[in-house]
Amino acid sequence: MNADADGHSGAAVPVQSREGSPVAADFVPSALGTREHWDAVYERELRTFQEYGDTGEIWFGEESMNRLIRWLQKHKIPSDASVLDIGTGNGVFLVELVKHGFSNITGIDYSPSAIKLSASILEKEGLSNINLKVEDFLSLSTKLSGFHVCVDKGTFDAISLNPDNAVEKRKQYVKSLSRVLEVKGFFLITSCNWTKAELLDVFSEGFELFEELPTPKFSFGGMDVLHLQENAYRTSREDKHRAR
Template sequence: MSEAQFAPSALGTKEHWDAVYSRELKSFQEYGDEGEIWFGEGSMARVVRWLNAQRVPPTSSILDIGTGNGMLLVELAKSGYSNLTGIDYCTQAIELARSICEKEGVPQHVHLEVTDFLETFHPVQQFDICLDKGTYDAVSLDPSGAAEKRRQYIKSLCHALKPHGLFIITSCNWTRDELLIAFGEDFEIADELPTPTFNFGGHSGKSVTALVFKKKKSNL
Protein backbone atom coordinates (compact mmCIF):
# COMPACT_ATOMS: atom_id res chain seq x y z
CA MET A 1 0.00 0.00 0.00
CA SER A 2 1.43 3.38 -0.94
CA GLU A 3 1.31 6.36 1.38
CA ALA A 4 -1.17 8.07 -0.92
CA GLN A 5 -3.64 5.25 -0.34
CA PHE A 6 -3.75 5.73 3.43
CA ALA A 7 -6.85 7.31 4.90
CA PRO A 8 -7.40 8.33 8.53
CA SER A 9 -8.93 5.49 10.51
CA ALA A 10 -10.11 4.71 14.02
CA LEU A 11 -7.43 2.02 13.96
CA GLY A 12 -4.93 4.83 14.43
CA THR A 13 -6.51 6.26 17.59
CA LYS A 14 -5.92 5.49 21.24
CA GLU A 15 -9.67 5.57 21.84
CA HIS A 16 -10.13 2.63 19.50
CA TRP A 17 -7.46 0.52 21.18
CA ASP A 18 -8.65 1.44 24.67
CA ALA A 19 -12.05 0.03 23.69
CA VAL A 20 -10.54 -3.08 22.09
CA TYR A 21 -8.39 -3.98 25.08
CA SER A 22 -11.13 -3.15 27.55
CA ARG A 23 -13.24 -5.82 25.82
CA GLU A 24 -10.36 -8.29 25.59
CA LEU A 25 -9.45 -7.80 29.25
CA LYS A 26 -13.04 -8.45 30.29
CA SER A 27 -13.16 -11.55 28.06
CA PHE A 28 -9.94 -12.88 29.60
CA GLN A 29 -11.21 -12.28 33.13
CA GLU A 30 -14.54 -14.00 32.41
CA TYR A 31 -13.54 -16.78 30.01
CA GLY A 32 -9.74 -16.99 29.96
CA ASP A 33 -9.67 -15.88 26.30
CA GLU A 34 -6.27 -14.31 25.58
CA GLY A 35 -7.59 -12.26 22.66
CA GLU A 36 -6.48 -11.68 19.09
CA ILE A 37 -2.92 -12.30 17.95
CA TRP A 38 -2.03 -9.77 15.25
CA PHE A 39 -1.09 -11.51 11.99
CA GLY A 40 -1.67 -14.91 13.66
CA GLU A 41 0.53 -17.22 15.66
CA GLY A 42 2.79 -17.76 12.64
CA SER A 43 3.99 -14.17 12.89
CA MET A 44 5.28 -14.78 16.41
CA ALA A 45 6.89 -18.08 15.45
CA ARG A 46 8.79 -16.40 12.60
CA VAL A 47 10.37 -13.87 14.94
CA VAL A 48 11.27 -16.47 17.57
CA ARG A 49 12.74 -18.84 14.95
CA TRP A 50 14.86 -16.05 13.47
CA LEU A 51 16.24 -15.02 16.86
CA ASN A 52 17.04 -18.64 17.68
CA ALA A 53 18.67 -19.22 14.29
CA GLN A 54 20.87 -16.14 14.79
CA ARG A 55 21.85 -17.47 18.25
CA VAL A 56 20.78 -14.23 19.88
CA PRO A 57 21.88 -14.47 23.53
CA PRO A 58 18.94 -15.21 25.85
CA THR A 59 19.92 -12.27 28.06
CA SER A 60 19.64 -9.75 25.20
CA SER A 61 17.39 -6.82 26.06
CA ILE A 62 14.28 -6.95 23.86
CA LEU A 63 11.57 -4.29 23.60
CA ASP A 64 8.11 -5.09 22.18
CA ILE A 65 6.63 -1.81 20.92
CA GLY A 66 2.85 -1.78 21.33
CA THR A 67 2.81 -5.17 23.04
CA GLY A 68 -0.98 -5.51 23.25
CA ASN A 69 -1.81 -8.75 25.05
CA GLY A 70 1.89 -9.57 25.40
CA MET A 71 1.70 -12.95 23.69
CA LEU A 72 4.89 -12.34 21.69
CA LEU A 73 6.74 -11.74 24.95
CA VAL A 74 5.24 -14.92 26.39
CA GLU A 75 6.54 -16.93 23.43
CA LEU A 76 9.97 -15.33 23.74
CA ALA A 77 10.09 -16.09 27.47
CA LYS A 78 9.12 -19.71 26.82
CA SER A 79 11.97 -19.88 24.29
CA GLY A 80 14.48 -18.87 26.95
CA TYR A 81 14.71 -15.09 26.61
CA SER A 82 14.78 -13.44 30.01
CA ASN A 83 15.27 -9.68 29.55
CA LEU A 84 11.96 -8.66 27.98
CA THR A 85 10.06 -5.37 28.06
CA GLY A 86 6.62 -4.64 26.67
CA ILE A 87 5.09 -1.18 26.35
CA ASP A 88 1.66 -0.01 25.29
CA TYR A 89 -0.25 3.24 25.68
CA CYS A 90 -3.41 1.35 26.68
CA THR A 91 -3.66 0.64 30.39
CA GLN A 92 -6.04 -2.24 29.72
CA ALA A 93 -3.57 -3.85 27.29
CA ILE A 94 -0.83 -3.86 29.91
CA GLU A 95 -3.21 -5.21 32.53
CA LEU A 96 -4.19 -7.99 30.12
CA ALA A 97 -0.56 -8.73 29.23
CA ARG A 98 0.37 -8.87 32.90
CA SER A 99 -2.47 -11.31 33.62
CA ILE A 100 -1.48 -13.54 30.69
CA CYS A 101 2.17 -13.55 31.77
CA GLU A 102 1.07 -14.64 35.24
CA LYS A 103 -1.12 -17.39 33.76
CA GLU A 104 1.71 -18.63 31.54
CA GLY A 105 4.24 -18.57 34.38
CA VAL A 106 6.68 -16.07 32.91
CA PRO A 107 6.18 -12.79 34.84
CA GLN A 108 9.74 -12.83 36.19
CA HIS A 109 11.13 -12.44 32.67
CA VAL A 110 8.84 -9.64 31.48
CA HIS A 111 8.69 -5.97 32.46
CA LEU A 112 5.50 -4.23 31.35
CA GLU A 113 4.89 -0.48 31.23
CA VAL A 114 2.03 1.82 30.26
CA THR A 115 3.63 4.51 28.10
CA ASP A 116 3.38 6.15 24.69
CA PHE A 117 6.37 5.15 22.54
CA LEU A 118 6.16 8.42 20.60
CA GLU A 119 5.84 10.81 23.52
CA THR A 120 6.49 9.51 27.03
CA PHE A 121 8.79 6.49 26.69
CA HIS A 122 12.28 7.39 27.90
CA PRO A 123 14.21 4.20 28.68
CA VAL A 124 17.07 4.36 31.15
CA GLN A 125 19.09 2.03 28.94
CA GLN A 126 18.91 1.27 25.23
CA PHE A 127 17.81 -2.12 23.91
CA ASP A 128 19.59 -4.73 21.82
CA ILE A 129 16.44 -5.49 19.83
CA CYS A 130 13.14 -3.72 19.19
CA LEU A 131 10.09 -5.57 17.85
CA ASP A 132 7.02 -4.19 16.12
CA LYS A 133 4.05 -6.26 15.01
CA GLY A 134 1.42 -3.83 13.74
CA THR A 135 2.20 -0.73 15.79
CA TYR A 136 3.84 1.19 12.95
CA ASP A 137 0.81 0.23 10.86
CA ALA A 138 -1.53 1.76 13.44
CA VAL A 139 0.61 4.90 13.67
CA SER A 140 0.28 5.20 9.89
CA LEU A 141 -3.51 5.44 10.21
CA ASP A 142 -3.60 8.12 12.90
CA PRO A 143 -6.06 10.83 11.79
CA SER A 144 -4.17 13.53 13.70
CA GLY A 145 -1.00 13.90 11.62
CA ALA A 146 0.14 10.41 10.63
CA ALA A 147 3.18 11.61 8.67
CA GLU A 148 4.57 13.46 11.67
CA LYS A 149 3.77 10.50 13.92
CA ARG A 150 5.79 8.21 11.64
CA ARG A 151 8.74 10.58 11.79
CA GLN A 152 8.51 10.68 15.57
CA TYR A 153 8.30 6.89 15.63
CA ILE A 154 11.66 6.62 13.87
CA LYS A 155 13.22 9.17 16.23
CA SER A 156 11.95 7.23 19.23
CA LEU A 157 13.23 4.00 17.71
CA CYS A 158 16.72 5.44 17.24
CA HIS A 159 16.75 6.57 20.86
CA ALA A 160 15.54 3.17 22.09
CA LEU A 161 18.10 1.03 20.21
CA LYS A 162 21.72 0.43 21.12
CA PRO A 163 24.48 1.00 18.56
CA HIS A 164 24.06 -1.64 15.84
CA GLY A 165 20.77 -2.70 17.47
CA LEU A 166 18.22 -4.71 15.52
CA PHE A 167 14.67 -3.72 14.63
CA ILE A 168 12.26 -6.44 13.50
CA ILE A 169 9.03 -5.15 11.99
CA THR A 170 5.97 -7.05 10.75
CA SER A 171 3.59 -4.97 8.63
CA CYS A 172 0.45 -5.54 6.59
CA ASN A 173 0.20 -1.94 5.35
CA TRP A 174 3.66 -1.41 3.90
CA THR A 175 5.62 -3.34 1.29
CA ARG A 176 9.29 -4.24 1.56
CA ASP A 177 10.32 -1.38 -0.72
CA GLU A 178 8.18 1.14 1.17
CA LEU A 179 9.67 0.10 4.51
CA LEU A 180 13.17 0.35 3.07
CA ILE A 181 12.42 3.94 2.06
CA ALA A 182 10.78 4.83 5.38
CA PHE A 183 13.60 3.48 7.56
CA GLY A 184 16.49 3.65 5.10
CA GLU A 185 18.02 6.88 6.35
CA ASP A 186 18.63 5.51 9.84
CA PHE A 187 18.68 1.73 9.29
CA GLU A 188 20.10 -0.80 6.85
CA ILE A 189 18.33 -4.01 5.86
CA ALA A 190 19.75 -7.10 7.54
CA ASP A 191 17.29 -9.82 6.58
CA GLU A 192 13.76 -10.58 5.41
CA LEU A 193 11.63 -13.14 7.21
CA PRO A 194 9.59 -15.52 5.05
CA THR A 195 5.87 -14.74 4.99
CA PRO A 196 2.97 -16.37 3.12
CA THR A 197 2.48 -15.39 -0.53
CA PHE A 198 -0.71 -15.23 -2.58
CA ASN A 199 -1.43 -15.45 -6.30
CA PHE A 200 -4.07 -13.42 -8.10
CA GLY A 201 -4.52 -12.73 -11.79
CA GLY A 202 -1.20 -14.30 -12.66
CA HIS A 203 0.70 -12.16 -10.16
CA SER A 204 2.12 -13.15 -6.78
CA GLY A 205 2.48 -10.99 -3.71
CA LYS A 206 2.51 -10.86 0.05
CA SER A 207 -0.13 -9.62 2.44
CA VAL A 208 2.42 -9.35 5.26
CA THR A 209 6.02 -8.11 5.20
CA ALA A 210 8.56 -8.92 7.92
CA LEU A 211 11.98 -7.25 7.83
CA VAL A 212 15.04 -7.08 10.06
CA PHE A 213 16.83 -3.73 10.15
CA LYS A 214 20.15 -2.80 11.73
CA LYS A 215 20.81 0.65 13.14
CA LYS A 216 23.33 2.55 10.99
CA LYS A 217 26.65 3.74 12.33
CA SER A 218 25.67 7.34 11.64
CA ASN A 219 22.87 7.01 14.20
CA LEU A 220 24.80 5.51 17.08
Protein backbone atom coordinates (compact mmCIF):
# COMPACT_ATOMS: atom_id res chain seq x y z
CA MET A 1 0.00 0.00 0.00
CA ASN A 2 1.65 3.18 -1.05
CA ALA A 3 -0.75 6.02 -1.82
CA ASP A 4 -2.28 8.43 0.68
CA ALA A 5 -5.88 8.90 -0.39
CA ASP A 6 -5.68 12.66 -0.10
CA GLY A 7 -2.15 12.97 -1.46
CA HIS A 8 -0.86 14.19 1.90
CA SER A 9 2.73 14.10 3.00
CA GLY A 10 4.37 15.66 6.00
CA ALA A 11 4.12 15.51 9.76
CA ALA A 12 3.35 16.98 13.13
CA VAL A 13 4.10 16.27 16.75
CA PRO A 14 1.95 13.76 18.67
CA VAL A 15 -1.49 14.93 19.73
CA GLN A 16 -3.83 13.79 22.49
CA SER A 17 -5.34 10.41 21.76
CA ARG A 18 -9.01 9.95 21.03
CA GLU A 19 -11.18 10.15 24.15
CA GLY A 20 -8.05 11.08 26.12
CA SER A 21 -6.65 7.55 26.41
CA PRO A 22 -4.72 5.22 24.10
CA VAL A 23 -6.95 3.48 21.55
CA ALA A 24 -10.09 4.45 23.45
CA ALA A 25 -12.17 4.72 20.29
CA ASP A 26 -11.97 2.99 16.95
CA PHE A 27 -11.59 4.61 13.56
CA VAL A 28 -14.50 5.16 11.20
CA PRO A 29 -14.44 2.23 8.72
CA SER A 30 -13.33 3.12 5.22
CA ALA A 31 -12.82 1.52 1.82
CA LEU A 32 -9.14 2.40 2.34
CA GLY A 33 -9.01 -0.56 4.68
CA THR A 34 -10.17 -3.12 2.14
CA ARG A 35 -8.26 -5.28 -0.29
CA GLU A 36 -10.75 -4.45 -3.05
CA HIS A 37 -9.80 -0.78 -2.84
CA TRP A 38 -6.06 -1.44 -3.10
CA ASP A 39 -6.48 -3.98 -5.86
CA ALA A 40 -8.31 -1.32 -7.87
CA VAL A 41 -5.67 1.31 -7.04
CA TYR A 42 -2.77 -0.85 -8.18
CA GLU A 43 -4.51 -2.22 -11.24
CA ARG A 44 -4.90 1.41 -12.31
CA GLU A 45 -1.32 2.33 -11.39
CA LEU A 46 0.00 -0.74 -13.19
CA ARG A 47 -1.78 0.31 -16.39
CA THR A 48 -0.47 3.85 -15.98
CA PHE A 49 3.09 2.60 -15.56
CA GLN A 50 2.79 0.33 -18.59
CA GLU A 51 1.46 3.17 -20.74
CA TYR A 52 3.41 6.17 -19.45
CA GLY A 53 6.18 4.89 -17.18
CA ASP A 54 4.74 6.72 -14.15
CA THR A 55 5.64 4.82 -10.97
CA GLY A 56 2.77 6.31 -8.95
CA GLU A 57 2.52 7.87 -5.50
CA ILE A 58 5.05 7.68 -2.68
CA TRP A 59 3.14 7.45 0.58
CA PHE A 60 4.04 10.47 2.77
CA GLY A 61 6.47 11.72 0.14
CA GLU A 62 10.13 11.22 -0.63
CA GLU A 63 11.33 12.96 2.52
CA SER A 64 9.59 10.42 4.74
CA MET A 65 11.25 7.62 2.78
CA ASN A 66 14.62 9.35 3.06
CA ARG A 67 14.19 9.83 6.83
CA LEU A 68 13.83 6.09 7.28
CA ILE A 69 16.92 5.37 5.21
CA ARG A 70 18.92 7.99 7.12
CA TRP A 71 17.83 6.29 10.34
CA LEU A 72 19.11 2.94 9.08
CA GLN A 73 22.42 4.55 8.18
CA LYS A 74 22.66 6.47 11.46
CA HIS A 75 22.29 3.27 13.46
CA LYS A 76 24.73 1.43 11.22
CA ILE A 77 22.31 -1.27 10.14
CA PRO A 78 24.48 -3.67 8.11
CA SER A 79 23.99 -3.51 4.35
CA ASP A 80 23.27 -7.25 4.30
CA ALA A 81 20.70 -7.08 7.11
CA SER A 82 17.38 -8.65 6.12
CA VAL A 83 14.73 -5.97 5.56
CA LEU A 84 10.99 -6.57 5.10
CA ASP A 85 8.81 -3.86 3.56
CA ILE A 86 5.26 -4.55 4.79
CA GLY A 87 2.74 -3.45 2.16
CA THR A 88 5.34 -2.51 -0.40
CA GLY A 89 2.90 -1.04 -2.93
CA ASN A 90 4.82 0.13 -5.98
CA GLY A 91 8.14 -0.94 -4.46
CA VAL A 92 9.80 2.48 -4.78
CA PHE A 93 11.13 2.19 -1.22
CA LEU A 94 12.82 -1.07 -2.19
CA VAL A 95 14.58 0.70 -5.06
CA GLU A 96 15.87 3.39 -2.69
CA LEU A 97 17.14 0.78 -0.23
CA VAL A 98 19.18 -0.85 -3.00
CA LYS A 99 20.54 2.53 -4.12
CA HIS A 100 21.77 3.07 -0.56
CA GLY A 101 23.58 -0.26 -0.46
CA PHE A 102 21.11 -2.64 1.14
CA SER A 103 21.11 -6.05 -0.49
CA ASN A 104 18.86 -8.46 1.46
CA ILE A 105 15.40 -7.01 0.84
CA THR A 106 11.90 -8.46 0.68
CA GLY A 107 8.70 -6.64 -0.27
CA ILE A 108 5.23 -8.08 0.38
CA ASP A 109 1.74 -6.88 -0.47
CA TYR A 110 -1.64 -8.59 -0.49
CA SER A 111 -2.49 -7.03 -3.84
CA PRO A 112 -1.20 -9.08 -6.81
CA SER A 113 -1.34 -5.93 -8.96
CA ALA A 114 0.94 -4.12 -6.49
CA ILE A 115 3.51 -6.90 -6.74
CA LYS A 116 3.24 -6.87 -10.56
CA LEU A 117 3.79 -3.11 -10.50
CA SER A 118 6.76 -3.46 -8.15
CA ALA A 119 8.28 -6.16 -10.35
CA SER A 120 7.87 -3.96 -13.44
CA ILE A 121 9.51 -0.98 -11.75
CA LEU A 122 12.38 -3.10 -10.42
CA GLU A 123 12.91 -4.56 -13.89
CA LYS A 124 13.04 -1.06 -15.38
CA GLU A 125 15.65 -0.14 -12.76
CA GLY A 126 17.68 -3.22 -13.67
CA LEU A 127 17.23 -4.76 -10.22
CA SER A 128 16.71 -8.50 -9.96
CA ASN A 129 17.94 -9.39 -6.47
CA ILE A 130 14.87 -8.23 -4.50
CA ASN A 131 12.35 -10.75 -3.19
CA LEU A 132 8.72 -9.94 -3.96
CA LYS A 133 5.79 -11.94 -2.59
CA VAL A 134 2.02 -11.69 -2.72
CA GLU A 135 1.35 -11.99 1.02
CA ASP A 136 -1.40 -10.91 3.39
CA PHE A 137 0.54 -9.85 6.49
CA LEU A 138 -2.41 -10.83 8.67
CA SER A 139 -2.46 -14.37 7.27
CA LEU A 140 1.04 -15.30 6.22
CA SER A 141 1.19 -18.43 4.10
CA THR A 142 4.96 -18.68 3.81
CA LYS A 143 7.59 -19.08 6.48
CA LEU A 144 8.70 -15.47 6.57
CA SER A 145 10.91 -14.96 9.60
CA GLY A 146 14.28 -13.76 10.81
CA PHE A 147 14.08 -10.18 9.55
CA HIS A 148 16.40 -7.69 11.22
CA VAL A 149 14.28 -4.71 10.14
CA CYS A 150 10.58 -4.44 9.29
CA VAL A 151 9.23 -1.24 7.74
CA ASP A 152 5.62 -0.04 7.54
CA LYS A 153 4.71 3.15 5.71
CA GLY A 154 0.94 3.36 6.09
CA THR A 155 -0.10 -0.30 6.00
CA PHE A 156 -1.05 -0.38 9.68
CA ASP A 157 -3.07 2.79 9.07
CA ALA A 158 -5.03 1.08 6.32
CA ILE A 159 -5.64 -2.03 8.42
CA SER A 160 -7.05 0.22 11.14
CA LEU A 161 -9.75 1.40 8.73
CA ASN A 162 -10.97 -2.07 7.78
CA PRO A 163 -14.78 -2.34 8.10
CA ASP A 164 -14.53 -5.96 9.26
CA ASN A 165 -13.37 -6.08 12.90
CA ALA A 166 -10.35 -3.80 12.67
CA VAL A 167 -9.54 -4.31 16.36
CA GLU A 168 -8.85 -8.01 15.86
CA LYS A 169 -6.92 -7.29 12.68
CA ARG A 170 -4.62 -4.93 14.59
CA LYS A 171 -3.99 -7.66 17.17
CA GLN A 172 -3.18 -10.10 14.38
CA TYR A 173 -0.80 -7.54 12.88
CA VAL A 174 1.19 -7.47 16.13
CA LYS A 175 1.28 -11.28 16.22
CA SER A 176 2.53 -11.42 12.63
CA LEU A 177 5.16 -8.80 13.38
CA SER A 178 6.37 -10.85 16.35
CA ARG A 179 6.63 -13.86 14.08
CA VAL A 180 8.70 -12.29 11.32
CA LEU A 181 10.99 -9.98 13.31
CA GLU A 182 14.07 -11.48 14.89
CA VAL A 183 15.04 -10.98 18.53
CA LYS A 184 16.39 -7.44 19.02
CA GLY A 185 15.21 -6.55 15.53
CA PHE A 186 13.84 -3.13 14.62
CA PHE A 187 10.37 -2.11 13.47
CA LEU A 188 10.00 1.28 11.75
CA ILE A 189 6.46 2.59 11.38
CA THR A 190 5.11 5.74 9.76
CA SER A 191 1.52 6.65 10.56
CA CYS A 192 -0.78 9.62 10.02
CA ASN A 193 -3.66 8.09 12.02
CA TRP A 194 -2.02 7.20 15.30
CA THR A 195 -0.37 9.24 18.05
CA LYS A 196 2.78 8.20 19.88
CA ALA A 197 0.77 7.19 22.96
CA GLU A 198 -1.58 5.04 20.91
CA LEU A 199 1.22 3.27 19.07
CA LEU A 200 2.97 2.59 22.36
CA ASP A 201 -0.20 0.95 23.60
CA VAL A 202 -0.76 -1.12 20.46
CA PHE A 203 2.82 -2.44 20.40
CA SER A 204 3.26 -2.75 24.17
CA GLU A 205 3.36 -6.56 24.01
CA GLY A 206 6.85 -7.64 23.01
CA PHE A 207 8.14 -4.28 21.73
CA GLU A 208 9.68 -1.18 23.23
CA LEU A 209 10.09 2.29 21.77
CA PHE A 210 13.68 2.73 20.63
CA GLU A 211 13.47 6.18 19.09
CA GLU A 212 10.97 8.71 17.80
CA LEU A 213 12.05 10.12 14.46
CA PRO A 214 11.86 13.92 14.17
CA THR A 215 9.34 14.99 11.54
CA PRO A 216 8.25 18.36 10.12
CA LYS A 217 4.99 20.01 11.12
CA PHE A 218 2.24 21.08 8.74
CA SER A 219 -0.47 23.53 9.79
CA PHE A 220 -3.15 25.73 8.27
CA GLY A 221 -4.51 28.84 9.92
CA GLY A 222 -2.50 28.12 13.05
CA MET A 223 -3.94 24.61 13.42
CA ASP A 224 -2.22 21.30 12.73
CA VAL A 225 -3.72 19.65 9.66
CA LEU A 226 -1.61 16.49 9.46
CA HIS A 227 -0.09 14.47 12.26
CA LEU A 228 2.59 12.06 11.11
CA GLN A 229 4.19 9.74 13.62
CA GLU A 230 7.44 7.95 12.82
CA ASN A 231 8.73 5.58 15.48
CA ALA A 232 11.42 2.94 15.71
CA TYR A 233 10.61 -0.01 17.96
CA ARG A 234 12.80 -2.86 19.07
CA THR A 235 11.73 -6.32 20.16
CA SER A 236 11.93 -6.42 23.95
CA ARG A 237 11.85 -10.14 24.66
CA GLU A 238 14.19 -13.02 24.07
CA ASP A 239 11.21 -15.37 23.77
CA LYS A 240 10.75 -16.11 20.06
CA HIS A 241 7.17 -17.21 20.77
CA ARG A 242 6.05 -13.84 22.13
CA ALA A 243 2.63 -12.55 21.18
CA ARG A 244 1.51 -15.81 19.51
